[in-house]
Amino acid sequence: MSIRRQCYEWRNVGESNHFTITPPAVAVNDCDDVVLNRYPISAVSYKLGLSSEKIFWKIVPIAPNQVVDIFNGGIGNNLDIPGQLKAYQFIVLDGIAVYPETFNAQVIVNTTRYFQDPDGVPSRLGGVSGRVVPYPIGALSSYPPNPNRAVQLQNSIKDGLQPPIIIKPGDRWSVEVKNNSSSSFPYGTEIQIKRGTDRKVARCYIKYLLIDGADCIVAQRLIDAGWPLTVENLWRYKQDLIKSHLYASMAELPEAIKNARRKV
Amino acid sequence: MAIRKQIYTWEINGDNTSGRLADSPYGTHYPPPGIEHSILYGAYGNVQDGRQTGLVKEDDFIVIESVSCTPGISPYGFRVDSANNLIKWTPNIFVNIIIDTTNYYQDPQNVWSSGVSGFASPYPRQTRDEPYYELWPPIYVLPDQTIDIRYTLFNDLQLSAESGEWENIPDSTMLAAVYVEYTHYDGTDAMMARKLMNLGIPVTVGTVENYRRLLLKSKGLETETFDFYLEAMRSERERRKRERKNQGVATQQDYDGDL
Numbered sequence: 407m408s409i410r411r412q413c414y415e416w417r418n419v420g421e422s423n424h425f426t427i428t429p430p431a432v433a434v435n436d437c438d439d440v441v442l443n444r445y446p447i448s449a450v451s452y453k454l455g456l457s458s459e460k461i462f463w464k465i466v467p468i469a470p471n472q473v474v475d476i477f478n479g480g481i482g483n484n485l486d487i488p489g490q491l492k493a494y495q496f497i498v499l500d501g502i503a504v505y506p507e508t509f510n511a512q513v514i515v516n517t518t519r520y521f522q523d524p525d526g527v528p529s530r531l532g533g534v535s536g537r538v539v540p541y542p543i544g545a546l547s548s549y550p551p552n553p554n555r556a557v558q559l560q561n562s563i564k565d566g567l568q569p570p571i572i573i574k575p576g577d578r579w580s581v582e583v584k585n586n587s588s589s590s591f592p593y594g595t596e597i598q599i600k601r602g603t604d605r606k607v608a609r610c611y612i613k614y615l616l617i618d619g620a621d622c623i624v625a626q627r628l629i630d631a632g633w634p635l636t637v638e639n640l641w642r643y644k645q646d647l648i649k650s651h652l653y654a655s656m657a658e659l660p661e662a663i664k665n666a667r668r669k670v
Numbered sequence: 671m672a673i674r675k676q677i678y679t680w681e682i683n684g685d686n687t688s689g690r691l692a693d694s695p696y697g698t699h700y701p702p703p704g705i706e707h708s709i710l711y712g713a714y715g716n717v718q719d720g721r722q723t724g725l726v727k728e729d730d731f732i733v734i735e736s737v738s739c740t741p742g743i744s745p746y747g748f749r750v751d752s753a754n755n756l757i758k759w760t761p762n763i764f765v766n767i768i769i770d771t772t773n774y775y776q777d778p779q780n781v782w783s784s785g786v787s788g789f790a791s792p793y794p795r796q797t798r799d800e801p802y803y804e805l806w807p808p809i810y811v812l813p814d815q816t817i818d819i820r821y822t823l824f825n826d827l828q829l830s831a832e833s834g835e836w837e838n839i840p841d842s843t844m845l846a847a848v849y850v851e852y853t854h855y856d857g858t859d860a861m862m863a864r865k866l867m868n869l870g871i872p873v874t875v876g877t878v879e880n881y882r883r884l885l886l887k888s889k890g891l892e893t894e895t896f897d898f899y900l901e902a903m904r905s906e907r908e909r910r911k912r913e914r915k916n917q918g919v920a921t922q923q924d925y926d927g928d929l
Contacts, residue, residue: 409807410775410776411804411805411806412775413790413803415787425829427691427829427832443777443781444784445762445764445784447704448744448762448826449745449826449833450745450748450829450830450835452832453833463745463746477778485778485779541789541802542741542789542790542801543798543800543802544798544799558798561800602744604742604743604744607744609743609789611789611790611802613790641807641870641872644870647870652903656900656903656904
């Protein structure tokens with residue numbers, strides 16, 4: 407039984423297969439593009455640009471118009487299985503952010519895409535863009551390549567997704583990012599990408615409230631009654647529940663019960 | 671008896687060596703990456719002197735309100751000065767909260783995750799930073815529970831040092847940091863906090879102080895205390911009944927005595 411504030415973060419970072427500085431020498435491209443159930447371990451690469459180069463930091467490029475599922479897309483940190491809610495779980499997804507500014511993020515619940523164009527078709531750009539919801543707030547734009555000319559990106563949706571997306575027990579859900587730039591991301595020469603700073607790392611962040619156990623039943627009651635699913639409302643419902651039990655215990659008993667012969 | 675806002679920070683600085691394995695043996699000063707370490711009793715950084723675990727005493731009640739850590743992902747976010755000292759490092763750190771054996775953060779497939787990153791909840795915060803992540807609702811840690819805050823670094827500083835990009839990591843360079851903010855309810859305040867939690871009322875400084883005021887107000891009633899509360903409850907019940915009638919949402923039960 408709990409209400410927990412959760413977050414999940416995806417990055418297009420791979421991992422070297424040979425995480426040691428000692429021989430055997432590591433081939434330049436001997437890296438995994440995907441790392442399951444954790445984040446990749448990285449380090450500054452060894453003798454970059456020389457024949458004895460060893461790569462310990464790998465940013466996986468994302469092609470123009472490529473769509474990547476942040477849970478199971480085969481790039482960066484991934485999960486074993488798709489996101490699916492158990493029978494006693496609710497998710498209230500109220501925050502999403504993406505970087506760089508040319509990337510878009512789309513939330514998918516079962517077969518429905520959340521963001522759509524005015525004609526009712528799922529967003530052709532692939533959802534909300536990193537210009538609207540940059541991650542993190544205040545991040546330097548990825549373009550132009552010169553960091554001195556970059557601008558700081560600010561969040562345009564201050565309150566997050568309101569109303570939030572409610573994902574119900576048994577629902578499958580995922581988040582996709584799409585590169586809407588005409589060139590592969592990260593931009594730059596090979597050596598610039600190999601020495602890439604945070605400006606060259608694509609990332610997506612989601613924030614949600616995970617309601618499980620007995621609180622899931624309370625959440626269902628709130629939905630049935632048409633109340634917004636917020637922490638405050640869940641608390642309020644539980645308070646009322648306790649209060650009504652207290653009142654019930656103080657209520658006058660019906661005559662028949664009051665006068666009934668007591669049994670031991 | 672007190673309610674105290676507490677701040678705990680964990681930091682790790684350089685050891686005045688280059689950080690290479692030959693100068694600083696593996697695992698002696700710098701935490702190995704990819705493994706969780708405690709900020710309370712771990713083997714690295716400025717942990718508490720006694721390295722006690724975070725056991726909440728029987729007359730304590732803790733409400734954790736915020737966790738943050740150093741932001742950044744790329745190991746190439748480092749900076750060196752003119753003397754080739756490392757003056758900035760990006761640890762790629764995540765921070766997690768563990769109550770007894772339960773991990774607070776879990777990923778969408780419902781298994782243990784590394785926690786919240788420094789991008790989502792940055793520390794130290796710069797003027798441009800605005801955290802995305804807010805620990806709401808806060809976490810209650812009850813008496814006799816054990817709390818632990820653990821960090822995981824995903825950038826390997828010592829392997830990076832082998833690249834020869836810097837010659838020294840001075841002890842003035844903060845390499846990674848974790849920040850925790852919580853409210854500590856002690857003694858009778860902890861009892862009141864527990865009572866409020868059992869009643870389903872959020873435990874905040876305001877609600878605990880309000881509860882205390884109510885208790886002080888009823889002080890001196892002695893044997894009449896029970897009657898006082900009973901009467902208070904009855905009058906509240908009547909008020910709610912009247913309110914429901916006025917709002918037109920009363921049920922047959924509310925009209926029982928009138929019909």
